[in-house]
Amino acid sequence: xxxxxxxxxxxxxxxxxxxxxxxxxxxxxxxxxxxxxxxxxxxxxxxxxxxxxxxxxxxxxxxxxxxxxxxxxxxxxxxx
Numbered sequence: 001x002x003x004x005x006x007x008x009x010x011x012x013x014x015x016x017x018x019x020x021x022x023x024x025x026x027x028x029x030x031x032x033x034x035x036x037x038x039x040x041x042x043x044x045x046x047x048x049x050x051x052x053x054x055x056x057x058x059x060x061x062x063x064x065x066x067x068x069x070x071x072x073x074x075x076x077x078x079x080x
Contacts, residue, residue, distance in 0.1 A: 033079045033080060034079065034080045035077045035078070035079060035080075036077075036078045036079065036080045037077070037078040038075075038076075038077050038078075039070050039073050039074050039075065039076050039077065039078060040074065040075075041074060043070070044067050044070050044071045044074065047063055047066055047067040047070065048063075048064070048067045050063050051063035051064045051067060
């Protein structure tokens with residue numbers, strides 16, 4: 001068997017099967033990214049709390065804007 005970076009069990013289980021590349025499964029134009037955080041009520045409340053504790057007015061306004069935008073997207077995911 002070729003050295004594919006897979007362990008021996010995986011190589012034996014996949015013997016005779018063709019590997020598919022992700023490029024062939026997903027349609028063209030899609031991106032592969034990393035999910036970093038689910039937007040939940042608690043996550044939005046944490047940002048509101050950070051805004052309350054912020055000292056500068058500019059930082060407070062930025063955090064409130066972010067929290068407002070995230071509150072409209074609860075249940076979705078942040079992507080890096």
